[in-house]
Amino acid sequence: MNQEHVEELLRFLRFPSISTDPEHKSDVAACAGWLQQKLTQIGLEAELHPTAGHPIVVARNVHREDRRTVLIYGHYDVQPVDPVALWTTPPFEPRIENGIIYARGSTDNKGQILAHVLGVGETLKEHGDLPVNLIFLIEGEEEVGSKHLEDFLILHRDELKCDVIAVSDTGMVAPGVPTLTYGLRGIAALELKVTGPDTDLHSGIFGGAVANPITILARLIALLHDHEERVAVPGFYDGVIPLEPWERRSWEKLPIGDAEIRQLTGVPALAGELGFSSLERIWARPTAEVNGIGGGFQGEGTKTVIAKEAFAKLTFRLVPGQDPETVMKAVRAYLLAQCPASVHLELKGGHAGEPYHTNPNSADGTAAQRALTQTFGKEVALIREGGSIPIVNTFRRVLEVETLLLGLALPDCRAHAPNENFPLENFFAGIRLNRLLLEELAR
Amino acid sequence: MNQEHVEELLRFLRFPSISTDPEHKSDVAACAGWLQQKLTQIGLEAELHPTAGHPIVVARNVHREDRRTVLIYGHYDVQPVDPVALWTTPPFEPRIENGIIYARGSTDNKGQILAHVLGVGETLKEHGDLPVNLIFLIEGEEEVGSKHLEDFLILHRDELKCDVIAVSDTGMVAPGVPTLTYGLRGIAALELKVTGPDTDLHSGIFGGAVANPITILARLIALLHDHEERVAVPGFYDGVIPLEPWERRSWEKLPIGDAEIRQLTGVPALAGELGFSSLERIWARPTAEVNGIGGGFQGEGTKTVIAKEAFAKLTFRLVPGQDPETVMKAVRAYLLAQCPASVHLELKGGHAGEPYHTNPNSADGTAAQRALTQTFGKEVALIREGGSIPIVNTFRRVLEVETLLLGLALPDCRAHAPNENFPLENFFAGIRLNRLLLEELAR
Known part of the structure; x- marks a missing residue:
């Protein structure tokens, strides 16, 4: 050495x-x-x-x-x-x-x-x-x-x-x-900002009559996937090149699989898109991830506010056959269509790669x-x-x-x-x- | 003066x-x-x-x-x-x-x-x-x-x-x-913490095969309400004393209503439980609010991580006929039942009042x-x-x-x-x- x-x-x-x-x-x-x-x-x-x-x-x-x-x-x-x-x-x-x-x-x-x-x-x-x-x-x-x-x-x-x-x-x-x-995989980043009231509100004085920006943001995130953990954005999978049989076969034989991934990550149980192995999910299937979220009172104790705004930072991992720009258009359209009129939704594109x-x-x-x-x-x-x-x-x-x-x-x-x-x-x-x-x- | x-x-x-x-x-x-x-x-x-x-x-x-x-x-x-x-x-x-x-x-x-x-x-x-x-x-x-x-x-x-x-x-x-x-209204506070991997993970290296704690937390929050903006926790409304006709009538005549609440809060549109006026929603109906949320990367720019954990601070406003302890039991049971095995969910009760x-x-x-x-x-x-x-x-x-x-x-x-x-x-x-x-x- x-x-x-x-x-x-x-x-x-x-x-x-x-x-x-x-x-x-x-x-x-x-x-x-x-x-x-x-x-x-x-x-x-x-x-x-x-x-x-x-x-x-x-x-x-x-x-x-x-x-x-x-x-x-x-x-x-x-x-x-x-x-x-x-x-x-x-x-x-x-x-x-x-x-x-x-x-x-x-x-x-x-x-x-x-x-x-x-x-x-x-x-x-x-x-x-x-x-x-x-x-x-x-x-x-x-x-x-x-x-x-x-x-x-x-x-x-x-x-x-x-x-x-x-x-x-x-x-x-x-x-x-x-x-x-x-x-x-490719990538496309998108930041969501949900804005409701002009200022943080007392959740007793106004709670029940106004939409809570954090709740709305959470709902938008929840709408990113369907019940089979597929990304629910219409058109998201358009053009995705399916895995070839030799790939699925040879990856099965690799000295890494579910047990190793579970051990490496420490998660209580693996999760992901129905119908694919963990390696296939990671290497050959696109994803929608939230990398960060923030809003309202994050300090010690309780503060009974309805926050004026909340944000989330998303990235989408893309696979061969997907184009970041096309995917982001579909994601933006989907999120805007799902967002209620009781809040404003601001979408800010970040870096992207094929x-x-x-x-x-x-x-x-x-x-x-x-x-x-x-x-x-x-x-x-x-x-x-x-x-x-x-x-x-x-x-x-x-x-x-x-x-x-x-x-x-x-x-x-x-x-x-x-x-x-x-x-x-x-x-x-x-x-x-x-x-x-x-x-x-x-x- | x-x-x-x-x-x-x-x-x-x-x-x-x-x-x-x-x-x-x-x-x-x-x-x-x-x-x-x-x-x-x-x-x-x-x-x-x-x-x-x-x-x-x-x-x-x-x-x-x-x-x-x-x-x-x-x-x-x-x-x-x-x-x-x-x-x-x-x-x-x-x-x-x-x-x-x-x-x-x-x-x-x-x-x-x-x-x-x-x-x-x-x-x-x-x-x-x-x-x-x-x-x-x-x-x-x-x-x-x-x-x-x-x-x-x-x-x-x-x-x-x-x-x-x-x-x-x-x-x-x-x-x-x-x-x-x-x-x-009464109140009951509850903090949710969702934990997944042992450490923050690279969303490229592991994304797709493990549950994202922020996504799971968002889904739990989204499950708090149904499509009529009623709290979806089974048993939540048990015992709630209905509004009396004289209350609904006299509140309608007050010099405050939707227009004033919208102006006071600055929200783009009011929102809330179907079948009630804004004053009724605030004064006589219980709510589930997220007062704060946090997880993952909240700084400037992008960081492509799957966060090891995410938290949300909730408070529930309660109305006559509801008991904080009974309600919190129902909420805990509901959230735990909805949480997938791919993450840990920790629930910490906060202050409560009838x-x-x-x-x-x-x-x-x-x-x-x-x-x-x-x-x-x-x-x-x-x-x-x-x-x-x-x-x-x-x-x-x-x-x-x-x-x-x-x-x-x-x-x-x-x-x-x-x-x-x-x-x-x-x-x-x-x-x-x-x-x-x-x-x-x-x-």
């Missing part, structure tokens, strides 16, 4: 690079600056590109016409840390325990992208060159929908021209099981499978994932290339949650994977 | 005597101390009785056996002030504008109880005595369910023996219209009507109210006397809400009312 590699990761993790929070703007910028320095230090030419949001870091080796070009994408921004009280140790003071590193961003995505950077560093140190033309593209807005990356890709289309893209921002089905992800689906057995797909097998010494699991990496669709549209998703996260890495973590074993596997992958893709 | 009376009210209002908040314990105590001093200063014998919660203030004149005894009850504690951002000026820095005083507690109940204190002060100053034996009983826990008052009444039953009780903690139907309230109903045309009732008519020069409106003053039932049970509810609050006084206010006109009317009332009750 290379201790200096671990130290570098610790440094990277100490930046509170929370992209969604304006108060952390300078922390995000400092993190980008550190990354540029690191890329320069390993022997690449690295640049910081400012955007209207957070900067994009691009690095490359000296390119030659007689070899293939590989772009490795990642992100250095992280999710917020609330509820911070549930962290065992502070989210930006990384802690190593039993070979596992705990910190916000450790798995999503700093640990994974830094593994690639350090893999390239090792190869350059040993051989003075790489087997491919390499481009690192590491952004700071993945957690807020990669707002400025598409414009950047369009503007720099020629410099970013490549044959294939590799991304490690997905998961492994189980420890030690190499995993190639060929499908991702679902992704590619062929895992293409030439580059099989090259990736070989690198994965060599890294871990095991047969590769071919899966889809439930998360969203909207940018892979943008790569396809703008750069006209497919993306290989070679994840290193474990199911209990708690991305986006308190006590996010990443095993050092996976970090070092990522470094090995990078070296083997570039060799395989060079052929 | 007696400017010194106004100054006294300002002093009283500056104490942030929020009884529900442990951080304000010493402010509540300081407020009680001030009140004791004030009562002593006007010529009464005043005592501060500590309780396990906040102190009770009791004051009396020299009692004589040949006259009736009147107990005047009020409270010096106030509601919390959230959301404090919606206050035009700070809640505990009283401001007078166009003859209206703005501060937390101005109407509920400091303005109203102090009017009685100052009325007694004026009579004592002018005549050296009162027409009745008087007891002031002013507590500091009305807003948290008068937790320690019942024990106090039982313990001091003999000293507090009286013929009738007067309370000014209710409302007038319109400015200048004297109002006698003969019915109050509904109240008395005869407005009893001897003391008509005495109060005469005092009200003389104070305001108008016919008295006989009404019920939607709020809860649980203690009036305790008075009946322990002291075996009826309570006269002679409210001075206007419909737009915003009790429990930001910018609570009280017209100085009503404050001075309250002082006059006290003097006339003691005379009428003395007969």
Whole structure:
């Protein structure tokens, strides 16, 4: 174990690079600056590109016409840390325990992208060159929908021209099981605000004669699903590509299933859309989730008010065949139609990303499978994932290339949650994977 | 206008005597101390009785056996002030504008109880005595369910023996219209906590296969009412005493109705139980309200989590014929039966109070009507109210006397809400009312 590699990761993790929070703007910028320095230090030419949001870091080796070009994408921004009280140790003071590193961003995505950077560093140190033309593209807005990356890709289309893209921002089905992800869910965010009276009202003086905004909001949320846990929005499933028989068969055999998901999450019982297994529900079926809700008196004790307003933050996970814009139109129309005249309903769209689906057995797909097998010494699991990496669709549209998703996260890495973590074993596997992958893709 | 009376009210209002908040314990105590001093200063014998919660203030004149005894009850504690951002000026820095005083507690109940204190002060100053034996009983826990008052009444039953009780903690139907309230709703509070996973989960990695605690909580809230806006809990309406025809007829003629309630609240449209007018819904029908809700990510931007837990604070307003304990049993059973096995539901009961109903045309009732008519020069409106003053039932049970509810609050006084206010006109009317009332009750 290379201790200096671990130290570098610790440094990277100490930046509170929370992209969604304006108060952390300078922390995000400092993190980008550190990354540029690191890329320069390993022997690449690295640049910081400012955007209207957070900067994009691009690095490359000296390119030659007689070899293939590989772009490795990642992100250095992280999710917020609330509820911070549930962290065992502070989210930006990384802690190593039993070979596992705990910190916000450790798995999503700093640990994974830094593994690639350090893999390239090792190869350059040993051989003075790489087997491919390499481009690192590491952004700071993945957690807020990669707002400025598409414009950047369009503007720099020629410099970013490549044959294939590799991304490690997905998961492994189980420890030690190499995993190639060929499908991702998309996402569309929507915030609901229900407003009733001009001001908070005494629930004794007015209760019974006016609609309660919290109650109305709850009813709208309750209307999102039917009794089979299907999303009840008319047209929501239009175009959804059904699961293929080979997918259902091969997923049944994976070393992860209901028991593991129940254990990982700690829920009293699993739940979800009728007629699908848990993996199918997560990887291949769309969802409607409430990520946050608030309204009225949330303090200690009782306050007998009817709140003037209440809000909920929703995200919809979408699967191949669904288009975020079309789905959001249907959701908005449904919610507005269901909302009574006794309140105002305000809908505010948030970030959106298309679902992704590619062929895992293409030439580059099989090259990736070989690198994965060599890294871990095991047969590769071919899966889809439930998360969203909207940018892979943008790569396809703008750069006209497919993306290989070679994840290193474990199911209990708690991305986006308190006590996010990443095993050092996976970090070092990522470094090995990078070296083997570039060799395989060079052929 | 007696400017010194106004100054006294300002002093009283500056104490942030929020009884529900442990951080304000010493402010509540300081407020009680001030009140004791004030009562002593006007010529009464005043005592501060500590309780396990906040102190009770009791004051009396020299009692004589040949006259009736009147107990005047009020409270010096106030509601919390959230959301404090919606206050035009700070809640505990009283401001007078166009003859209206703005501060937390101005109407509920400091303005109203102090009017009685100052009325007694004026009579004592002018005549050296009162027409009745008087007891002031002013507590500091009305807003948290008068937790320690019942024990106090039982313990001091003999000293507090009286013929009738007067309370000014209710409302007038319109400015200048004297109002006698003969019915109050009861209340029962219940907090719901829905817990799912051990920790917040990434809604991409697990969304679809586990129940979302916020969604489940919303569904439980949606199940509280049926499509006619009746409370859907089986047995909820058991025993509810139906409205009498004279009540419906006389309330229709009051100078307050749908138009005024809509204007007072600012809601886009009124709503409520099918088959009842707005006044009937508020004064004579029980309700189920959500006073607060919270769960998941409530900050700026988006965070794609499935929250580990979500909570809602409910209160039920009850009407004559309903018993809080019986109702809460039914509500608990209903919610637990509706909750799926995919989450845990925790129910925590809060404060409770019975509904109240008395005869407005009893001897003391008509005495109060005469005092009200003389104070305001108008016919008295006989009404019920939607709020809860649980203690009036305790008075009946322990002291075996009826309570006269002679409210001075206007419909737009915003009790429990930001910018609570009280017209100085009503404050001075309250002082006059006290003097006339003691005379009428003395007969």
